[in-house]
Amino acid sequence: MPKLENGLKALVSSLADSPLEGIEQSVSIEVQTAPNPADLTPGEALIAIRSAGLSWVDLLMTSGQYQHMPTLPYTPGMEFAGDVIAVGADSDAIWLNQPVFVDCFSVGPRSSGAYQHAGGFASYAVVPVSVIRKIPTDWTYDQACNFAGNYETAYHCLVTRGQLKADESLLILGASGATGVAAIQVAKSLGARVLATTRTAHKVEQLKQLGADHVICTQGESDGDVRRFRDDVKLLTDNRGVDCVYDGVGGPTSLEAIRCTRFGARFLIVGWASTPDVARGRGRRGAPNANRIPTNLILMKSLDVLGCPAVISTKHDPSLRATRQDDLLLWAEQGRIKPYISHRFQLQNLKEALLAKWTGDIIGGCAILAPDLPLRQT
């Protein structure tokens, strides 16, 4: 094989006080020395990365405000897709020259093992062949690397925890987010009726096109205010309230959403995008600013409040993973789900991309593109 050209990689070398500071202070773009294919150990593959998904978690990790902290320095980018350009001895050569994506729980910064350093915001990654997956038919690299984290989260919340059924009503908070759009598609795939929320008026039509049956704008009179939207929900549910809430937003939006539920509803705790400073910055442990929800309403409304950690749950019950991966790949092949990507950025512009994520400009997925492949082979 010809010698490979050096590439680029992002590096997080220190932890900031907040994600916003992290974008400015913690993330740099460096030269990546091209791996030598001859150094691959048995069972390894070398991937020329084409595209990597940008996630809210990538942002939180720059300040250590996410529950899982990779060892510094690390290359961010939990999910990535590209071409297998070399395999080690005893590796399954069937993957050679194939377009693939990787299992983001097993390599990269969200993983715990020996391949944690193999993040996706880079030109190359060396990974075990066992984590390589075939890209679903007709999907692009950008779609493949905005898949597993988002759709496995939506599946874990709505199927495993929420037990969502056909014809039930679901209120999705933060529906324009990466996991939010995945939740719309998973819920529609299950036959549920989706009520979606957004703060942002110009996202309303787009969310309808992405499958939401109704979209409610939650923006109050001044910036950051959440308006009373329980009446909108009651109107859309014959005054009953929804059967289930998917809450990826937290804060005042959650408090209003509790009032949108029917008696005996399920309230799925997915995340808290509106309150990113729940935990201390710089990786200090503890959560002094944790969200609080009123126990009186939980009692009176007989709510089932369910925590839904997609990765942690699989540590406690590894059997959860195979079923959800199989179901999602089947739905992908059947065309029932397909990641939507609103923004693409070159790797060199990673800071701009992180800022767009922080300010909520992105709808669904975001792709970070590695420098063009032909430039990397001599």
Ligand SMILES: NC(=O)c1ccc[n+]([C@@H]2O[C@H](COP(=O)([O-])OP(=O)(O)OC[C@H]3O[C@@H](n4cnc5c(N)ncnc54)[C@H](OP(=O)(O)O)[C@@H]3O)[C@@H](O)[C@H]2O)c1
């Ligand atoms: N449970 C799990 O296993 C799991 C897995 C992945 C992620 N998460 C968590 O789930 C949450 C959502 O993740 P994501 O990937 O969907 O994030 P995302 O792509 O950043 O989307 C979050 C959405 O929430 C809304 N939002 C953001 N800030 C807000 C604010 N101040 N007030 C009201 N709405 C706000 C925005 O929608 P609008 O602009 O349309 O309002 C945004 O599109 C995060 O907290 C993340 O850490 C949990």
